Amino acid sequence: MAKLLITGSSGFLGWNLCQIAREEWQVYGTYFSQPVEIPEINLVQSDLRKFEELKRIFEEIKPDAVIHAAAQSQPNLCQTRPQESHEINVTASCNIAGLCADYSIPCVFTSSDLVFDGLNSPYRETDPVSPVSIYGEQKVLAEEGMLKRYPQTAICRMPLMFGDGGPAAKSFIQPMLESLRKGQELALFTDEFRTPVSGQTAAKGLLLALEKVSGRIHLGGKERISRYDFFRLLVEVLGLDEAKIITCRQQDVKMAAPRPPDVSLDSSKAYSLGYHPPSLREEFEQLRGKV
Known part of the structure; x- marks a missing residue:
């Protein structure tokens, strides 16, 4: 090899x-x-x-x-x-x-x-x-x-x-899911979009x-989505019915690094070469029991 x-x-x-x-x-x-x-x-x-x-x-x-x-x-x-x-x-x-x-x-x-x-x-x-x-x-x-x-x-x-990162790393979703499972409220941007x-x-x-x-x-995905809608779909698929998610805006949160509002990628070039990201729902279903 x-x-x-x-x-x-x-x-x-x-x-x-x-x-x-x-x-x-x-x-x-x-x-x-x-x-x-x-x-x-x-x-x-x-x-x-x-x-x-x-x-x-x-x-x-x-x-x-x-x-x-x-x-x-x-x-x-x-x-x-x-x-x-x-x-x-x-x-x-x-x-x-x-x-x-x-x-x-x-x-x-x-x-x-x-x-x-x-x-x-x-x-x-x-x-x-x-x-x-x-x-x-x-x-x-x-x-x-x-x-x-x-x-x-x-x-x-x-x-x-997002997803499973092995024994030494996590994606951004794990700490947020941990908070939701503890019954804590999670505020997520409605005005920041990614793929x-x-x-x-x-x-x-x-x-x-x-x-x-x-x-x-x-190498972006096929769905442009806000952080808020991303998590709404994730908790639905994972069955976290009691999750407390509320909306907020980028300008409401102070961060050291400025964040762009919408960096959605057009990945059609990669798709033409054989790159086929599943839907987010399919991706989330694969994560059941892992996150």
């Missing part, structure tokens, strides 16, 4: 990637601070911010392809610690693209729908970027830097993702991109 290197394997997306990729690849995964055990996956502790460590990993593993999923993905933290997050989100990403170029192997990067300002959705790959947060800015810098180093890189702009997919669906899209894509591609 060919060797696939997945960075950030203990994270939400990386863990989901490992579950899917091990069916067809010999998978090597890196983690930084959260050691995990994943059956059939060869895991390596590494600080990707250190170029010498990165170089050593490539020399020892000799991967046939790389999916770079490691990141500081919390926009509020990036906003308050821009230099620290820049090292992993931008510098390490560009170094990985450079090494993939040296080895002439496929390279996939997980970017974000937050490269857009949310004022002109749905967004296609050719639309101009206009991030409103430092996290979004860092993803733009990484995209540009990686393509400059290695034009064959597949830049995959990911939507909001979400599960971690499993996202992983399948990234593996498809590894085989078929160079340049930018969007």
